[in-house]
Amino acid sequence: MVTSPVRTQGFRRSERLHWPQQKSPPNVSLFALPLVLPATHLFGTDGIRGKAGDFLSADLALHVGFWAGKVLLSLASVPGPVILGQDSRNSSDMLAMALSEGLTLAGLEVWNLGLCPTPSVAYLTGITDAVGGVMISASHNPPEDNGIKFFSSEGTKLPSALQKQIEAGLRAQRGPAILSQVQGESYQRPELLQGYVQSLWRPLQSVDLQGMRIVLDLAWGACVQLAEQVFAQLGAEVICLHDQPDGDRINVNCGSTHLDSLKQAVHQHSADMGFAFDGDADRVMAVDAQGRVVDGDYILYFWGQSLRQAQKLPGDLIVATVMANLGFERAWQQLGGKLVRTKVGDQYVQEEMLSSKAMLGGEQSGHILSHHYSLTGDGMLTALHLASLVRQSGFSLAELVDQSFQTYPQLLRNVRVEDRERRLNWQECDALNNAIALAQAAMGDQGRILVRASGTEPVIRVMVEAADTEVAEYWTSELVSAVKQHLAVA
Numbered sequence: 001m002v003t004s005p006v007r008t009q010g011f012r013r014s015e016r017l018h019w020p021q022q023k024s025p026p027n028v029s030l031f032a033l034p035l036v037l038p039a040t041h042l043f044g045t046d047g048i049r050g051k052a053g054d055f056l057s058a059d060l061a062l063h064v065g066f067w068a069g070k071v072l073l074s075l076a077s078v079p080g081p082v083i084l085g086q087d088s089r090n091s092s093d094m095l096a097m098a099l100s101e102g103l104t105l106a107g108l109e110v111w112n113l114g115l116c117p118t119p120s121v122a123y124l125t126g127i128t129d130a131v132g133g134v135m136i137s138a139s140h141n142p143p144e145d146n147g148i149k150f151f152s153s154e155g156t157k158l159p160s161a162l163q164k165q166i167e168a169g170l171r172a173q174r175g176p177a178i179l180s181q182v183q184g185e186s187y188q189r190p191e192l193l194q195g196y197v198q199s200l201w202r203p204l205q206s207v208d209l210q211g212m213r214i215v216l217d218l219a220w221g222a223c224v225q226l227a228e229q230v231f232a233q234l235g236a237e238v239i240c241l242h243d244q245p246d247g248d249r250i251n252v253n254c255g256s257t258h259l260d261s262l263k264q265a266v267h268q269h270s271a272d273m274g275f276a277f278d279g280d281a282d283r284v285m286a287v288d289a290q291g292r293v294v295d296g297d298y299i300l301y302f303w304g305q306s307l308r309q310a311q312k313l314p315g316d317l318i319v320a321t322v323m324a325n326l327g328f329e330r331a332w333q334q335l336g337g338k339l340v341r342t343k344v345g346d347q348y349v350q351e352e353m354l355s356s357k358a359m360l361g362g363e364q365s366g367h368i369l370s371h372h373y374s375l376t377g378d379g380m381l382t383a384l385h386l387a388s389l390v391r392q393s394g395f396s397l398a399e400l401v402d403q404s405f406q407t408y409p410q411l412l413r414n415v416r417v418e419d420r421e422r423r424l425n426w427q428e429c430d431a432l433n434n435a436i437a438l439a440q441a442a443m444g445d446q447g448r449i450l451v452r453a454s455g456t457e458p459v460i461r462v463m464v465e466a467a468d469t470e471v472a473e474y475w476t477s478e479l480v481s482a483v484k485q486h487l488a489v490a
Contacts, residue, residue: 035063037170040424043163045345045455049138049147052091056146058098065102065134067169068150071162072132073107076153080129081109083151084186085121087137087222087280090247091146095136099148100186103134105179110186113193115245117222117281118149119378120196126155126375127195137222137280140257140365141457143250156375157347193226200230200381203373207388210235214387215274215287217262219255220246223281223380230380236387239269251278256285256366256379263291273390273397275383282346283366284379286386288398296320296364297328299386301404303370304337304360306389312359312372319352319361321345322450326465331405345455346377408447409469411476414459415483422487423453426460435482439464439475447471451479460487 038055042048048064050056073079082103086092100110108131113120118135125133133151141147150158150166214231218224220242231238241261242254254261256278266274266287273294274287286294300318307313316337320329321344329339340356342348349361349369362368367377374381390397417423426432432451440449447466454461462479466472 035059035170035173037167038420040420042167042170043160045347046139046157047135047147047149049141049145049456051144052089052095052146056091056095056148058094061095061098061148062102063170063173064148064166065099066106067102067166067173068132068134069103069106069108070169071165072153075162076131078129079108080131080153081111083113083121083125083128083130083133083192084110085113085116085118085133085135085222087135088115088220088224088245088247088250089136089138089143089146089279092136092247095146095148099134099136104184104186107179107182107184109184111189111192112186114188114190115222115225116190116193116196117226117378117380119282119374119376119381120193120226122151122155122376123196123199123374123378124155124192125151125153132158135280139280139282139456140251140255140278143248143252145457147456151376154375157350160347197226197230200378200384201233204234204384204388207391208235209387209391211237212273212387212391213237213239213269213271215239215241215262215265215269215271216243216383217241217254217256217259217265217274217276218243218281219251219277219279220244220249221251221255221277221279221281223277227277227281227380230384231387234384234387239265239271241265255279256283259285259287259293262287267291273387275379275386277379277383278366281379282377283363283368284383285366286383286397288401289396290398292398292401294386294397294401296362296366296368297325297407298401298404299366299368299382300324300360300362301328301332302389302400303368303382303385304332305335306392307360307370307372308335308337314357314359317356317358317360319349319356319358321349321363323364323463325364325407325410326448327405327407344452350375408465408467409472410463410465411472412461412463413476413480414454414457414461415480415488416458417453417460417483417487418458419487420458423458423460426451426453426483426487429486431486432482435479439479443471443475447475449475449479451483 121133121135135149138145138147256276262274368382450463464476
C-alpha cells in the first residue's frame, strides 16, 4: 500500500464534524432503539439504496456506519482512516453526518471529502492507508433517493461477504452496542481531491485536445466542481450544462439517463462530442456530432480496439453484461475478440475481470472499468480516454461510429413494483415465466429476452432485443403487460 504525500498534512480540528444540533456525540442509548430492517437483504447490487428519510434514515445510517466501522477495523493490520464522500442530494449532508458519527463511535477516523465523484473516494481509499471508503449517493436515481456504497482498502467495491457481516451485526443487535474505548474524529479533507484529478491527467500527458469542442452534462451532481478543469487542462474548449450542485434537480431530465439536452447543446454549439455523467459520475454516456448516442457498448468496442492494437488487451477479452447488444458482440467476435457476459451490475463485471484477468469491461449504461488505470468505474476517466482515442485516430467520433457496427433493436421498459418481496422473487411467478417462455420460443435465435429485478430501483426491467423492430416492440408490450398484471397489482 502506498501512503499518499497528502497523508502527512495536519488536521484542522476547527473543522471537525459534529452531530447535528448536539454538542456531543450520541450516546450508547441510541443503539438500543429498535431498528426496522427489510425482511430481505439490506444491500443491493450497488450498496444500500432507497428513499431518503424513509427507508434510508439517519438512524439507519448511524447504525450502518458503526457496524461497517467494526468490520473494516477487524480487517485492518494497522488502523487507518475512512474516506467519505457524497453527491449533491439534499439528504446527503444528513447521511454523511450520521455515517461519520457511527464510524467514529466504532473507533475510526473519518476524512470527509465533501462533494465529489464516487471514483475519487475509491481512488483515494486505494492509494492511502485508509481501511475503507464510503460514498453517499444514489447514482442515477431521482433526487428523493439516496444510497451508501462501501469500498475496501484496495479501492474496490466491498465484497458481498463483508456486506453480509455488516448486515449481520445490524440484525443481531438487541441491546446497547459496545462502543470502542477510543472514539475517532471526523475532518474535512477536500484538498485531497486534487490528487485524484492529477491521477486522471497522468496517463494522458502527451494528449492535446486543443481544437476540440466538448459539451459536458454534469447532472447537477457530484462532478460539478471538477469536470471542467479536467477537460480544459488538456486543451479542450468546454461547454458545461447543469454545472452547479443542486439537490432538487440532480439527474432530473439531465445526465446519463436523459440525453436530450446534451444532444441539443452539441448541435447548438457545433461541438465535436458531448458527455453526460450520472449523479455520482461513475458512469458516462457520449453523443457524437450527429446527435447519436454512443453508449457503453460502443465505448468498449472503441477502447478495446485501441488497447488491442497496442497489445494491452490480454486474450482480446472484454467483459460485458447480459445487456450488451448482440451487434456489439458479433462485431467484436468478427475482429477475433472474445466477449464474456455477466449479470447486470459493475460488481459482477469486476468479479469476472479479476477472475479471468481481463483488463477491460463494463456495462451498456456507461459504467466502464479499465484496469490499466483504475479498479473502479470512472465516468470522467472514461470520457477523457474516449476523447483521446478519437484525437489519436484521426477520425471524428461520428466517423468512428459509422465504421463500427449496427446495433440490434433493443427495447427496455421499467415496470414499477412497490412490493419488495414480490419484486425480488418474481421468478416464482408461473404466469410470468410462461409468458417469457412463449416469447423466447417465438423469436428463436433472432432475439433475446431479459427480465430482472433492478438492484437499485423498485422496478422490474424488461428488455427485448430482436433483429426486427416490430417483433421487439410486440413482445416488449406483451411482457410489460404480464408484469403489470401479475406483479404490479396492489
